[in-house]
Amino acid sequence: MNEPVIELLGLTVRFGRRDVLKRLTGRFESRSIGLLGPNGAGKTTLIHTLLGFHAPSAGTAKLLGREIRGETRWIRRHIGYMPENEAFIAGMTAVRLVRMMAELSGLPPKAALERAHEALFYVGLGEARYRTVESFSLGMKQQVKLAQAIVHGPQLLFLDEPTNGLDPPHRQRMIRLVNEIRESGTITLVLSSHLLRDVEECCEDVLVLRDGHLAAACNLEEERRANKRLIELEALGDRSGFEADLLELGCEIATHGNGRLKTVLPEEVGVRDLYRIAARHDVRLRRVDFKRDSLEDIFLRAMEGDHGGL
Amino acid sequence: MAVYERAYRGYAGPVTPTWSRFLIIPRYAYQRVLASRVFVAFLCLCFVFPLGAAAFIYVAHNLDKLAELGLAIDATSLINIGGVHGLGFLRVQAALLGFVLAMIVAPTLISADMRNNGLPLYLSRPFSRLEYMAGKFSVLAILLSAITWVPGLVLFAMQSYLAGREWLLDNWRLGAGLLAGSLIWIVAISLVSLAVSAFVRLKILARASLFGIFFMAGGVADAFNGMSDTVWGDLVSLGALGNAVWSSLLGIETESTIPAAGAWAALIVVSSFCAGLLYWRIRAYEVVSS
Numbered sequence: 001m002n003e004p005v006i007e008l009l010g011l012t013v014r015f016g017r018r019d020v021l022k023r024l025t026g027r028f029e030s031r032s033i034g035l036l037g038p039n040g041a042g043k044t045t046l047i048h049t050l051l052g053f054h055a056p057s058a059g060t061a062k063l064l065g066r067e068i069r070g071e072t073r074w075i076r077r078h079i080g081y082m083p084e085n086e087a088f089i090a091g092m093t094a095v096r097l098v099r100m101m102a103e104l105s106g107l108p109p110k111a112a113l114e115r116a117h118e119a120l121f122y123v124g125l126g127e128a129r130y131r132t133v134e135s136f137s138l139g140m141k142q143q144v145k146l147a148q149a150i151v152h153g154p155q156l157l158f159l160d161e162p163t164n165g166l167d168p169p170h171r172q173r174m175i176r177l178v179n180e181i182r183e184s185g186t187i188t189l190v191l192s193s194h195l196l197r198d199v200e201e202c203c204e205d206v207l208v209l210r211d212g213h214l215a216a217a218c219n220l221e222e223e224r225r226a227n228k229r230l231i232e233l234e235a236l237g238d239r240s241g242f243e244a245d246l247l248e249l250g251c252e253i254a255t256h257g258n259g260r261l262k263t264v265l266p267e268e269v270g271v272r273d274l275y276r277i278a279a280r281h282d283v284r285l286r287r288v289d290f291k292r293d294s295l296e297d298i299f300l301r302a303m304e305g306d307h308g309g310l
Numbered sequence: 311m312a313v314y315e316r317a318y319r320g321y322a323g324p325v326t327p328t329w330s331r332f333l334i335i336p337r338y339a340y341q342r343v344l345a346s347r348v349f350v351a352f353l354c355l356c357f358v359f360p361l362g363a364a365a366f367i368y369v370a371h372n373l374d375k376l377a378e379l380g381l382a383i384d385a386t387s388l389i390n391i392g393g394v395h396g397l398g399f400l401r402v403q404a405a406l407l408g409f410v411l412a413m414i415v416a417p418t419l420i421s422a423d424m425r426n427n428g429l430p431l432y433l434s435r436p437f438s439r440l441e442y443m444a445g446k447f448s449v450l451a452i453l454l455s456a457i458t459w460v461p462g463l464v465l466f467a468m469q470s471y472l473a474g475r476e477w478l479l480d481n482w483r484l485g486a487g488l489l490a491g492s493l494i495w496i497v498a499i500s501l502v503s504l505a506v507s508a509f510v511r512l513k514i515l516a517r518a519s520l521f522g523i524f525f526m527a528g529g530v531a532d533a534f535n536g537m538s539d540t541v542w543g544d545l546v547s548l549g550a551l552g553n554a555v556w557s558s559l560l561g562i563e564t565e566s567t568i569p570a571a572g573a574w575a576a577l578i579v580v581s582s583f584c585a586g587l588l589y590w591r592i593r594a595y596e597v598v599s600s
Contacts, residue, residue, distance in 0.1 A: 089423055
């Protein structure tokens with residue numbers, strides 16, 4: 001079994017008398033993990049807790065195999081964090097800001113300067129790197145935040161709402177950058193967002209938080225593969241023999257009237273078999289659709305489900 | 311992530327020792343602070359008094375050479391250097407110029423970070439709140455040292471050299487008092503000004519608040535003393551507290567001020583309270599009251 005990137009061990013965080021994160025448990029091993037949930041679900045609190053900003057009130061968690069309670073410094077040396085809100089130091093140029101952050105992460109001044117330039121070129125701010133950050137547009141400020149998060153070459157990168165407030169072209173650019181970083185193969189991403197599309201485009205694993213609970217956790221690729229076996233079809237004619245043969249083959253069937261039915265095919269049954277059986281029973285198939293269970297479906301199911309489903 | 315490749319790569323090079331990282335903050339802060347011509351002019355002004363004092367010491371020990379140049383000065387007009395001069399030095403360099411310097415510099419250190427939510431950038435790195443505070447504190451401590459105990463000890467050394475061993479043995483307390491008095495004052499005003507800057511995000515308001523704390527509090531203390539016919543109003547005046555502590559360190563008898571022990575205790579309490587406030591305020595996240 002691979003070493004999990006994030007391991008939650010009954011993690012509970014309490015602010016005052018309110019539990020903000022409630023006994024979160026799970027192991028996540030993929031290279032890109034999406035953190036979904038409505039506003040106030042606890043996404044940012046979870047990231048802050050993993051970064052060591054909040055102390056767990058019960059349970060604990062491990063990042064890259066290290067305990068968050070006792071090895072905060074090691075963890076912070078190996079992670080990068082792009083905060084959700086605007087974050088910069090007034091009066092500093094982009095290159096000075098990114099360089100200083102690299103030095104605070106432990107890089108010697110010369111290496112920090114070199115990598116600050118590289119990081120700013122990489123995120124697309126090469127020409128603007130000598131401008132003060134407050135003079136940047138929102139999209140450029142997001143790019144600076146990304147540059148400071150990757151400048152020291154972290155193993156794990158936390159991106160908290162990286163496309164917040166971006167217009168479509170800037171959003172596309174940010175998503176492309178995030179995917180490029182992920183595909184470099186040297187870094188693991190944790191992307192928190194309330195935008196399903198961002199997570200769908202960048203992540204393999206998804207954690208859905210609701211009201212401080214882990215409401216769902218799944219691997220998107222596995223979900224998609226499983227969904228390839230779910231077929232919606234519309235059949236005309238006497239379907240009783242057709243349905244009986246499908247059941248005999250081990251298919252699960254749900255009928256919806258007007259000739260529409262949903263079926264889940266076993267591994268050994270293909271679509272071609274459906275047409276063959278339909279022809280045998282003189283049933284005409286008017287429509288055959290693979291039903292793809294989108295992330296939205298997963299998210300909505302998680303929002304409707306019971307607390308602590310995992 | 312090389313510029314020409316435009317591809318992400320990790321970092322596997324050497325890293326700096328953890329203990330030294332708080333010094334990154336003063337390095338960047340000085341580049342910024344010294345970029346201001348007004349501040350540089352003020353910093354130069356801070357050395358006028360020590361230079362004048364050095365000239366005074368030199369002249370006091372070289373009257374014969376002045377006489378050779380035809381500039382005869384009555385030796386009785388040159389007073390013997392002692393604790394009173396040390397107190398005067400601290401009042402000018404530490405109490406007045408030191409506080410103005412802290413008032414100018416401190417708000418640029420923390421307010422700028424807090425105003426734009428910069429703290430998560432620092433604290434998500436292998437860099438603790440204490441190291442952040444130490445870094446910001448050291449910016450002020452180094453600048454204040456440069457205008458207080460460093461020139462003070464240079465003057466003391468110069469006077470000792472020119473006046474001889476006997477004077478040094480008689481007046482060692484002056485040197486020790488200059489050093490200790492400057493250090494306690496540096497700690498107190500640095501922590502007060504950083505704590506105020508952590509709560510007031512606008513630089514101008516932070517400076518106005520510091521001005522109020524130092525100068526207005528002195529007025530309040532005088533008014534209270536006048537009304538109550540006691541000296542305990544001085545407890546709210548940083549200047550009066552410093553004065554009482556310095557007098558005790560330099561061995562000068564002063565009347566109409568609070569006892570030295572009370573002043574020491576008050577300065578320690580104020581410094582500890584400000585350090586606590588600062589530690590509480592320096593957080594990587596914003597607390598939103600519901």
